[in-house]
Amino acid sequence: MSPDPLAGRRVLVGISGSIAAVKLPLLVSALVQRGASVRCVLTASAARLVSAEALACLSRQPCHLDADQWSPQAARPLHVELAEWAELVLLAPLSATSLGRWVHGLGDTLLASTLLACEAPMLAAAAMNTAMWSSPGVRANWQSLQGWQRVLPIGPSQGLLACDRLGDGRMAEPELLLLALESLALWGWRRDWQGLNLVVSAGPTREALDPARCLTNPSSGRMGVLLAQAARLRGARVELVHGPLQVPAAWLDGLICRAVTTAAELEQALVEAQPRADAIAMAAAVADHRRARPLQQKLSKQELAQELGRGWEPVPDILKGLVDRRPPDQVILGFAAHSGDVLTQALAKWGRKGCDLLFANPIDEPGAGFAAASNRGWLLGPSPGERHELESQSKLALAHRLLSALRQRIRPPADAPPCPPAPAPAPAAADP
Numbered sequence: 001m002s003p004d005p006l007a008g009r010r011v012l013v014g015i016s017g018s019i020a021a022v023k024l025p026l027l028v029s030a031l032v033q034r035g036a037s038v039r040c041v042l043t044a045s046a047a048r049l050v051s052a053e054a055l056a057c058l059s060r061q062p063c064h065l066d067a068d069q070w071s072p073q074a075a076r077p078l079h080v081e082l083a084e085w086a087e088l089v090l091l092a093p094l095s096a097t098s099l100g101r102w103v104h105g106l107g108d109t110l111l112a113s114t115l116l117a118c119e120a121p122m123l124a125a126a127a128m129n130t131a132m133w134s135s136p137g138v139r140a141n142w143q144s145l146q147g148w149q150r151v152l153p154i155g156p157s158q159g160l161l162a163c164d165r166l167g168d169g170r171m172a173e174p175e176l177l178l179l180a181l182e183s184l185a186l187w188g189w190r191r192d193w194q195g196l197n198l199v200v201s202a203g204p205t206r207e208a209l210d211p212a213r214c215l216t217n218p219s220s221g222r223m224g225v226l227l228a229q230a231a232r233l234r235g236a237r238v239e240l241v242h243g244p245l246q247v248p249a250a251w252l253d254g255l256i257c258r259a260v261t262t263a264a265e266l267e268q269a270l271v272e273a274q275p276r277a278d279a280i281a282m283a284a285a286v287a288d289h290r291r292a293r294p295l296q297q298k299l300s301k302q303e304l305a306q307e308l309g310r311g312w313e314p315v316p317d318i319l320k321g322l323v324d325r326r327p328p329d330q331v332i333l334g335f336a337a338h339s340g341d342v343l344t345q346a347l348a349k350w351g352r353k354g355c356d357l358l359f360a361n362p363i364d365e366p367g368a369g370f371a372a373a374s375n376r377g378w379l380l381g382p383s384p385g386e387r388h389e390l391e392s393q394s395k396l397a398l399a400h401r402l403l404s405a406l407r408q409r410i411r412p413p414a415d416a417p418p419c420p421p422a423p424a425p426a427p428a429a430a431d432p
């Protein structure tokens with residue numbers, strides 16, 4: 001298993017004055033537990049909302065305030081030192097004022113001047129009152145940030161705000177910010193899927209045995225959801241059709257979600273979504289059989305034993321149907337989970353299914369397959385016999401690899417921004 005992409009990375013956390021700042025101490029703690037080296041900078045408003053002492057304890061490093069910026073003891077200005085130290089920057093929450101300072105090139109606080117001096121990739125998570133968020137000045141500032149190199153902006157979500165308003169303005173949940181930061185460490189800020197539509201299926205389907213029991217499988221939906229979220233962070237419009245998931249709800253942020261239960265519902269949702277898709281990733285683990293006629297009454301234990309062997313029909317092959325109906329230029333990625341000789345079975349399955357690419361992974365070894373945090377396997381296609389072994393890595397890293405393989409097969413969108421090279425990870429350096 002490869003190391004956590006955040007382990008050993010130097011992460012600068014910039015916290016500005018929005019009540020969402022109270023969520024940051026636990027986020028900082030989670031980063032430290034994942035092996036990141038974390039330093040925090042608080043604006044004056046943030047320091048009224050969250051304790052610098054708590055952040056210093058949790059990050060195991062001094063927490064920096066405006067008053068620390070200039071000191072006769074410091075050989076280098078603190079904002080320059082912090083800016084050069086950071087490999088990744090997390091701006092959370094990013095308030096209207098800090099956003100405005102940054103976009104307009106003002107450096108009148110420690111955080112503002114650090115941002116101007118910093119060349120590391122940055123994740124910016126805005127949070128503020130709904131009316132502030134929709135005010136013309138903030139809209140314009142946020143809009144200009146969208147085109148900036150090195151910046152991955154994550155807009156606020158809807159919810160109940162501390163001002164008792166219901167609307168846009170809630171900072172993206174910490175679980176999503178950790179995922180987005182991991183994505184920034186792995187892939188950077190490039191939006192090579194901008195202007196493209198991806199449809200992803202994820203999770204298990206469930207077929208009723210009777211009104212009280214079902215046939216399903218252990219899929220958590222993790223691989224498909226990570227693929228969807230990674231594509232969203234790379235700029236795609238993503239529709240996710242999913243069975244019952246076992247992933248943090250925050251990972252669904254920014255995706256157009258449609259929840260289904262049975263294979264028939266999954267098939268219907270995918271057939272509806274297919275015409276909009278530039279690419280489809282079929283990561284759902286479809287239950288293979290269903291009852292030909294649903295039972296209305298619950299079976300007793302004895303009746304169940306008798307019924308199990310009869311009255312079942314195979315579920316149609318949804319992936320094969322999507323392949324048969326696809327419009328020109330649509331690219332389709334299938335998945336295959338196998339025990340035993342994965343490669344031989346997967347090569348035969350790639351031929352049967354007819355999809356462009358097929359990712360096959362083992363389900364009978366630790367650290368791969370259902371619900372694991374990591375995975376390994378083979379990517380087959382697009383030409384017959386073509387295969388690439390993908391070594392064990394986090395499912396998010398794997399999601400980025402699969403997205404890059406898919407992206408290569410899609411025509412370039414007419415208005416695609418030029419795709420700059422990936423940022424090279426900075427060599428690890430000792431903390432001061």
Ligand code: CTP
Binds near residue numbers: 263287333336337
């Ligand atoms: N799949 C599908 N419809 C089905 C079964 C599977 O669309 N009824 C898709 C899965 O989403 C996956 C690929 O086909 O992308 C392979 O799924 P898998 O379960 O490995 O293969 P099966 O076709 O079910 O064949 P078997 O279980 O016999 O290996």
